[in-house]
Every structure is written in C-alpha cells, then in structure tokens.
Amino acid sequence: MSESLDVNVALGPRSYHISVVSNQFAQFADTLETWMNQSPAYRNALADGSKTALIITDRNLATLHTAQIENSLKSKDWKFETAIIEPGEKSKSLEVISGLYDKLVAMKADRQTVLIAVGGGVTGDAAGFVAATYVRGLPFVQVPTSLLAHVDSSVGGKVGVNHPQAKNLIGAFYQPLGVFIDTSTLETLPVRDYRSGLAEVVKYGVILDSRFFHYLEQNVAELNQRDPDVLRNVIARSCELKAEVVEQDEHERSGLRAILNYGHTFAHAFEALCGYGELMHGEAVSIGMIYASYLAEKLDLISHQETERQIQLLETLGLPVLLPKGTRLDADQIIDRMKLDKKTVGGKLRFVLPTSLGRVEVFKEIPESLVREVLDELAPPAASDGDFQI
Ligand SMILES: NC(=O)c1ccc[n+]([C@@H]2O[C@H](COP(=O)([O-])OP(=O)(O)OC[C@H]3O[C@@H](n4cnc5c(N)ncnc54)[C@H](O)[C@@H]3O)[C@@H](O)[C@H]2O)c1
Numbered sequence: 001m002s003e004s005l006d007v008n009v010a011l012g013p014r015s016y017h018i019s020v021v022s023n024q025f026a027q028f029a030d031t032l033e034t035w036m037n038q039s040p041a042y043r044n045a046l047a048d049g050s051k052t053a054l055i056i057t058d059r060n061l062a063t064l065h066t067a068q069i070e071n072s073l074k075s076k077d078w079k080f081e082t083a084i085i086e087p088g089e090k091s092k093s094l095e096v097i098s099g100l101y102d103k104l105v106a107m108k109a110d111r112q113t114v115l116i117a118v119g120g121g122v123t124g125d126a127a128g129f130v131a132a133t134y135v136r137g138l139p140f141v142q143v144p145t146s147l148l149a150h151v152d153s154s155v156g157g158k159v160g161v162n163h164p165q166a167k168n169l170i171g172a173f174y175q176p177l178g179v180f181i182d183t184s185t186l187e188t189l190p191v192r193d194y195r196s197g198l199a200e201v202v203k204y205g206v207i208l209d210s211r212f213f214h215y216l217e218q219n220v221a222e223l224n225q226r227d228p229d230v231l232r233n234v235i236a237r238s239c240e241l242k243a244e245v246v247e248q249d250e251h252e253r254s255g256l257r258a259i260l261n262y263g264h265t266f267a268h269a270f271e272a273l274c275g276y277g278e279l280m281h282g283e284a285v286s287i288g289m290i291y292a293s294y295l296a297e298k299l300d301l302i303s304h305q306e307t308e309r310q311i312q313l314l315e316t317l318g319l320p321v322l323l324p325k326g327t328r329l330d331a332d333q334i335i336d337r338m339k340l341d342k343k344t345v346g347g348k349l350r351f352v353l354p355t356s357l358g359r360v361e362v363f364k365e366i367p368e369s370l371v372r373e374v375l376d377e378l379a380p381p382a383a384s385d386g387d388f389q390i
C-alpha cells in the first residue's frame with residue numbers, strides 16, 4: 001500500500017487538511033472524526049453524540065465509489081442519507097440546489113449535520129453552496145473523485161452554481177473541514193473527464209512553477225497511462241500550489257488568487273455560449289489558456305515559442321487548443337459574456353497573462369480591439385462532415 005500524503009491549507013480558524021491516499025475509503029469515517037475533533041467549531045458535535053450526515057453525489061458515482069463512503073460511515077455508526085444529482089454541468093443550477101435544501105428539510109438536518117460531497121467539481125461546487133447557505137453553514141467535507149476535483153475544485157472554498165448567462169456567477173467562499181482524495185477513483189474516470197483535469201494541472205505549471213511544467217513535459221507518457229506514482233506527485237504538487245495561493249488571498253481581494261483564473265476569462269464565456277456541458281470545463285480552460293497566451297504574445301509579454309510549448313503539452317495530453325470546427329460564436333457575443341467575468345471592474349475586462357512560463361500577472365488595461373483580433377484570428381474554421389460540432 002502506498003503512503004498517504006497530507007497537504008495543509010493554513011487559514012487560521014478555517015485551516016484544514018487535504019489527505020491524499022490510495023485504496024483507503026474504509027478509513028474515511030475515522031479521518032472525518034479526527035478532523036471534527038480538531039475543529040474548534042465542530043468538536044462538540046461528536047461529544048454531543050451527533051453523527052448525522054447527508055452525502056451528495058451524482059448518478060455515476062452512486063454506482064461506483066459512493067458505496068465505499070457509505071460503508072465506512074456505517075462501520076462507525078453514522079446515520080446518513082444520500083442525495084443523488086444528475087451528472088454534468090447542468091446540475092450546477094439553483095433548481096438542483098433547491099431540491100437539496102428540500103432533502104435537508106425532510107431530514108430535519110441541524111447545524112451539526114455533516115454534508116459530504118462525493119464526486120467531481122460539479123458535485124463539490126453545488127454541495128458546497130448548499131453547505132455554505134443552509135442554516136447559514138453546515139460542516140462540509142469534500143471527497144473529490146475526478147482528477148479536476150483532486151487538483152483544483154475541492155481545494156480553496158469557491159462554491160456555487162452557474163447563471164444561464166455566466167459561469168459560477170452565484171456562490172460563496174466556504175472552506176471545507178477537510179478534503180479526502182483517494183486516487184483509486186481515477187481508475188474508473190472516463191478519458192475525456194480525465195484529460196479535462198490535466199488542463200488545470202498544466203495551468204499550475206504556467207502560472208507558478210516552470211519546473212513543474214517541465215516535469216509534465218517529461219512525463220506525458222506516464223500521465224497518459226495514468227501512472228499512479230506520477231499522478232500522486234501531480235495531485236500533491238497541484239494541491240500545494242493552490243493552497244499557497246489561497247492562504248495568501250482567500251477571498252480574491254488582493255488580486256493574487258486571480259492568477260488561478262488563467263485562461264478562464266475566455267473559457268467561461270465559451271462554456272456558457274456553447275451551452276453548459278458541451279465543452280468540459282478543462283477543455284474550455286485548455287483553449288482559453290492558448291487564447292490568453294496569444295493575447296500575451298500580441299502585447300510582447302512572451303514569445304511565440306512559449307505559447308507553442310503550452311500547445312504542444314496540452315495537445316500531447318489529448319486536449320483541444322482551439323474551439324471545435326464549426327463553432328459559431330462572434331467576437332461581440334464573446335466579449336459581452338466576458339464582461340460578466342468576476343474579475344471585471346467598471347465594465348473593463350481584466351486578463352491573467354503569462355510573462356514567462358511559470359509566471360503570470362493580472363492586466364487591467366488591455367485594448368478591446370486587441371482581444372477582438374485574437375478572437376478573430378483564432379476563430380474555428382467551418383465544419384466538414386464527421387467533425388465534432390457544437
Ligand atoms: N471550485 C473551484 O475552485 C473549481 C475549480 C475548477 C473547476 N471547478 C468546476 O468544476 C466543474 C468541473 O469538474 P469535473 O470536471 O470534475 O466535472 P464533473 O463533476 O461533471 O465530473 C465529470 C464527469 O466525470 C464523472 N466522474 C467523476 N468522478 C468519476 C469517477 N471516479 N469515475 C467515473 N466517473 C466519474 C462525473 O459523474 C461526470 O460525469 C466545473 O463546473 C468547474 O466550473 C470549480
């Protein structure tokens with residue numbers, strides 16, 4: 001059995017652990033109780049004998065890993081119910097949130113009922129929003145099961161749902177009590193969802209760590225084969241990098257946390273305009289990073305060679321770097337949607353752009369004409385028969 005790794009997210013009274021393990025779902029309930037005992041807010045719950053939980057999961061996970069969480073809870077005499085949502089981005093909606101509130105009401109949940117999200121980023125973001133808002137806050141635990149959720153969405157406390165016009169427009173910052181990552185979940189993850197997570201991994205290399213970017217370049221074959229040792233390193237390093245940023249700017253006030261948004265200004269507009277779920281989030285981020293890098297080239301911030309290295313790495317990991325052929329989005333529409341991005345101030349777009357591989361900055365004064373040029377020059381060609389189309 002491989003050793004477990006632990007990453008701490010130091011946020012004062014909201015500090016928590018990310019536990020990276022393999023084939024240790026049986027230990028989940030013990031780990032949960034340890035975290036509760038360490039938490040100033042929730043240690044009394046166990047002392048009061050309150051061991052109730054609601055598991056939120058999606059239909060795919062319900063027949064896979066969720067049963068292992070349920071078995072672990074049963075072995076420690078927890079009382080729980082399981083709510084199942086439909087898989088996919090469309091579940092990040094107020095309608096789904098409303099159904100989950102109804103479930104908590106029916107259970108007569110109280111402020112000590114633990115909410116456990118078992119699934120990918122969609123489940124984690126939606127469940128976290130319920131946890132942040134129901135009775136003004138429930139103890140919340142993330143059990144991420146997709147690579148994207150392991151390396152990004154389960155860490156840092158951004159929770160929420162989409163508005164029909166823009167991604168993640170409704171939400172909160174709400175940190176979990178802990179994050180339980182069992183890497184064995186990756187064995188059942190479909191390839192498209194797996195690759196989607198790799199896009200956020202590449203993002204960390206570009207924004208913060210050129211050595212990590214180089215490590216990814218050197219380990220493409222291992223990543224494509226889901227080599228367990230390489231994946232454990234990649235998951236732990238990604239969580240460490242994200243934790244370091246979140247610790248310094250938890251609520252995205254100083255601007256530092258915005259660097260985690262590299263590629264997302266374009267990506268979120270593409271996701272909303274193509275229809276939620278048509279492009280996976282990581283696919284949109286992969287494409288968005290190349291648009292942003294191309295914009296950075298136009299501003300003489302980086303060389304074309306540095307964009308090419310990102311393209312090469314993303315493509316060898318099986319990710320798209322341009323919108324699918326036949327996608328019909330016009331520049332005005334895209335710019336209009338980008339203005340709903342949460343980094344926008346006073347109607348002016350802000351972009352996270354690379355200044356070298358391993359470093360990005362937030363730019364406030366980018367002429368819209370230059371953004372339009374990028375959108376026009378990278379616009380996808382018309383589709384021919386047999387092409388994947390949106
Ligand atoms: N909160 C944040 O900081 C943050 C960060 C990045 C992304 N996100 C959000 O995360 C979402 C994307 O997350 P995602 O890619 O995990 O999407 P997802 O939750 O839709 O999961 C992708 C698919 O994989 C399936 N799946 C997940 N784990 C599985 C497993 N182990 N075996 C088999 N199938 C499995 C799911 O059922 C789903 O069909 C987007 O909504 C994005 O906006 C949030």
Ligand SMILES: O=C(O)C(=O)C[C@@H](O)[C@H](O)[C@H](O)COP(=O)(O)O
Pocket residue numbers: 152156158167168169200257258260261264342
């Ligand atoms: O945690 C963050 O901060 C991020 O920006 C991580 C992103 O990968 C993630 O997609 C996040 O949900 C985007 O946040 P948003 O505030 O732009 O909606």
Ligand SMILES: [Zn+2]
Pocket residue numbers: 152200264281285
């Ligand atoms: Zn993202």
